[in-house]
Amino acid sequence: MKQYVIIGNGAAAAGCIEGIRAVDTAGSITVISAEQHPVYCRPLISYYLQHKTDLQRMRYRSETFYADNHVSVAFGRTAIEISADTKEITLDSGEIIAYDALCVCTGSSPFVPPMQGLETVEKQFAFMTVDDALAIEQAVTPESNVLIIGAGLIGLKCAEGLHGRAGSITVCDLAPRVLSSILDDKCAAMMQKHLEANGIRFLLGTSAKEFRGSKAVMQSGETVDFDVLVLAVGVRANTALVKNAGGDVNRGILTDDACKTSLPDVYAAGDCTEYHDISSDSVKVMALMPNAYMQGHTAGVNMAGGAAVFDNAIPMNSIGFFGLHCHTAGTQPDGCEMYEEADETHIKRLFVKNDRLTGFMLIGHMHRTGIYTALIRNQTPLSSVDFARLRIEPQLAAMGADYREHVLKGAV
Amino acid sequence: MKRIYVKEEWCLGCRLCEYNCAFANSGMTDMVKALRGKEIHPRIQVETDADGITYAVSCRHCTDPICVKSCIAGAISKKDGVIEIDHSKCVGCLTCVLVCPYGCVVEDEGGAAQKCELCMKNTCGAPACVKGCPNGAIVYEERGEAE
């Protein structure tokens, strides 16, 4: 009977459990969970603040998930060391657990750049975990002025989540636009406008230089009074365990298509990893939920002796604020052609290079965008489809009769 | 398992399936009350190709469903082959819309995700699109599984 150990208890871990169980129903599975909560997906915490979900409904899997899959979970424990030679891990409690196959799903941690006077801020929070959300919820009152450092996905979702709970919300970012990692200027401007229309104040191209209690001094010299500070500048992959065990690590833990690290029988999945993005043909950290699950699942299948690959990863994001949605996927490579469609309510930007759709940004109109995503993921030659029709509207009709027959007349 | 399949040689492009779908999932007992004056959000879409051939597309209930793997809320699951959404868990992030390669998960009136659940959760008893198709262009039958 094989012994599987999973460090971490997020979506990647859940994927790993389900991947293992798809192949091996007998082996033992131990999950090391730093958090006291059963598995949930981090992005849900902003919806928690919005009352769109609650602690019960947030659970990623049913209440009987661990029991059903015969998983023992060590809640509140962290792994402090992996011994690749002896195939053991050591917990913070000192307990040593042997493994036949190990999956590292340690996720990422907030990255806080050095900022002067940060220690003077009484109410400062990250926005990564349920516990962060619960703490913020406690701290924020209807009179609170909230300052969020970072206009990325986390910062803005936090802003949306706190909307209506706080007196004012200000978001600042060193970047000149919101969501700078996924949107270009034009798209970001539309998003920003919409956020501003909903009462979010932005200070862009600048960040806090210094904190003095409940006052932030910006690089621009402007000062912002606040009661609650949320630090959402960025995240760093948690790579230390693998790195210390001698595994190859860059900005994330390096994994192959089978989600294997350079250490024997050690796999890694989720936000802690760095892997191949086929849309840009480069290796990068893509801290994304769908990929995390798929990596975990792939790792799990392989740990249990099956054969799975995850070889078509692309970055993609579905995010929305105050009813305005945004879908992005792939990349916008240099020298690409852009197909654009835009009006007051929506923007569509499709990026094409070398007869392939490499990426897109869509705001406002989200109908059937998965068809575009599949074009990127499958690297479909655009000359083989009717792209003139497709770019106007995603549709199977433009994918050719054979593909349509394959999809609609049989099981896929 | 039984799935919905289309026979495009018999599809007339009348779009009754879309309206029947919207009505079936409206929770109302009168189609006029359910749909009059409203924009419909059907879970089945009629497409027209360049040659004018029409056919309806709805969830394929994939063997290896990427929507299930992608749902951040754990709201999409596969039960007895049927992929369904737990609407109490869905937070409306629309990741499923972004990943479904066939464009079969769509936004509902309230901004949450919805998709064909084979009319198993409404009072139709059998898929409304199939029942209402005037020309037998949509069928609900067993055709074997993908490898």
Place this chain on the structure above:
Amino acid sequence: MIPLEGQVRIPSGCAVSAMISRDGRRMNGEQIIQSMVPMHDRSNGLGGGFAAYGIYPEYKDFYALHIFFNDKSCQNECMTLLKEYFEIVQDEHIKVRKIPQITDEPIIRRVFVSPMQSVLRHLQIDEKELVVRTVNRINAQLDGSYVFSCGKNMGAFKAVGFPEDVGRYYRLEEYEAYCWTAHGRYPTNTPGWWGGAHPFCMLDYSIVHNGEISSYDANRRFIEMYGYKCTLQTDTEVITYIADYLLRRQGLTLEETAAVIAAPFWSTIDAKPEAEKQMYTYLRNVFPSLLVTGPFSIILGFEGGLMALNDRLKLRSMVIGEQDDMVYIASEEAAIRVMAPDIRNIWSPAGGEPVIVRVKEGAF
């Protein structure tokens, strides 16, 4: 005014009975009369009759015509016609016993005739055909004359009344036959007419029948294409003509005839071996209009034997009894028990299954 027989279709319920000696022993009419007594309620007094085979051994080469005449002038007219085609061998009264139960009797004559050879040559037909044509002509065209029996060495005796009274009336205890059939009638659409009583005869074929066939007009309109005239509009009449047509004119065997009249169901035919299947299919295909439907149990008498047949669904009762050389057939078992009190072997034939009894070769 109530229409007379021949003017309207007459359905009727009935009782039938028959006895036959396979050894050809001749028996008087006492037993067959008695057999009708327990079935009294199956008749309503509007007709009874008997057929007897082997009763005229001394005249066996001549056709025995039994004829009803309304009056003397009818008789003269008819005899004149007969004499054109036949030698009259003997012309006599049929002896009867006056009893109060039987009234309004016509003139009842027995005429033994022999066809004139010159006529046969002239018409290019055989003698049986001549008899048939002549009898049809008399019955259809000569008002007041009715030939009710015309076979050789056999005869029918019938009247308006209950069958047991009719038997007494005709003094059947004085006749000796190797085969007797009997009939009691329960018509629902006639005041009763002597000619309409059963048996119905054509040549040596006699039919007694219980039932009301639903195929009547289909049968009638078909058979009338072949020179028969259904003057009486009774089932018995049309069945007799069908039997004559199939047995004599088409040359079918009794079994084949039964397979036309009470054809097996297609489901039965289709399950049979190929050769039989072909035969049955052929018969149903070629003679579809002679299929008889609706309830019937019939006893077809002929020279040297008889055939009992039920409709395909067995909608009418009919039982068979066998003891030594005797075979008994009747609508009810009680009738057989009168004829053979100790009989053990009694059974009901299936619907459409012909029961054919033949007297030993040379014994009649």
Place this chain on the structure above:
Amino acid sequence: MNFYPEFEVVRNDSRCIRCRVCERQCANEVHWYDADGKVMLSDESKCVNCQRCVTLCPTRALKIVKSDCRLRENANYSDQTIKEIYRQAETGGVLLSSMGNPNPLPVYWDKILINASQVTNPPIDPLREPMETRVFLGKKPEHITRNADGTLNTQLAPQLTLSMPVMFSAMSYGSISYNAHASLARAASALGICYNTGEGGLHEDFYKYGKNTIVQVASGRFGVHKDYLEAGAAIEIKMGQGAKPGIGGHLPGTKAVGDVAKTRMIPEGSDAISPAPHHDIYSIEDLRQLVYSLKEATEYRLPVIVKVAAVHNIAAIASGIARSGADIIAIDGFRGGTGAAPTRIRDNDGIPIEPALAAVDKRLRDEGIRNNVSIVCGGSVRSASDVVKAIALGADACYIATAACLAMGCHLCRSCHTGKCNWGIATQRPDLVKRLNPDIGSQRLINLMDAWRHEIKELMGGMGINSIEALRGNRLMLRGVGLTEKELEILGIAHAGE
């Protein structure tokens, strides 16, 4: 001259959900959506009242009603009569119509009643007892023959075997669509009956249904070749058609497209005009030659049907045909349908099928030759009871076509000649043809025939008859109501109460 339209589109706006199904489904382009006013509008002058939109409207927001805007009442000059005169005054043309005679002429079926058993003989329950409907059509021998071993020689002239006494009557590929033919062929095959190609040849896809196909040879000889003749289970020589006795057929070039032209063996787009007479048949002896030519061509393997319209001296005509070597006579009454016919001929030529059938059956029996031929009657056989009445009058089987079209979706709008059949039947426009899915069409035909077979059995059971042959010519099972002595005499039935 402009008339107020014959029909009005009545749209209940409070029920209309703007799904626009009516607009998409109307080949006559009656409906359209006005985006400015967000309402559906209609041009009623184009409406033929085919009811396609009414049927498909999911909220029953639509109905088509007869316009009450009429010319001044006149019992002699009806609205229609006057408008026809206007139309002819305008165009100088012959008026064209489709389907059967719609005028209120006597329907004898409706004046004939069927018997049932009570007391003296039992009705038979078809759910409990076998009830047989198989029929054979063809010539029967006068005398049986025997083999040397005494067994019956079961060789027969070629026969058509049907599981029930109903067949689908002739409708050509061209006058009706590929899918309509496919539906008829598949249904006939599943039912064990026959359909009829009409004079349009046999599409190569349908040769596989040959055992259930009657191939027709008509005056234009369209689509006739050796393989075609040999493909079917019987050959029908069409001398006439009930809807238009005395004239030929006309398929407009617009319908002679693609496979239609190929199957007819004519150039695409050319009018297919069948002459009024067969130009090799100017008398009965010529018919005999054609009958035997066709038998020679098919080595006497197939029965030959001769189809004639019911006309005044039909009995004598049938007698002639019965002696011509034909195995089956098909008589088509004046209410029979058509894909196109001159209105005056459709509405005034020929006689009803009921007296025609009765007269033919009687005449053939009087002549003693009824067994030489089978009789098939058509021309508005509308129900199982019509079938039962026809069989009891003397038919061996019935032909149905209008009822079959109705089963496939026809709504009897009588606009076949326009080629824009919204139900996909009488059209060659691909977008309309596909509206008839043969899976559905054939199943509906099968359902209809199954239903009729059940009803025929029920009616037979009621009469105490358990096989169809005992019903054939069994006129005692019929009684007339409201008929004159003469009519009763011709029909050969008694009046109710007799």
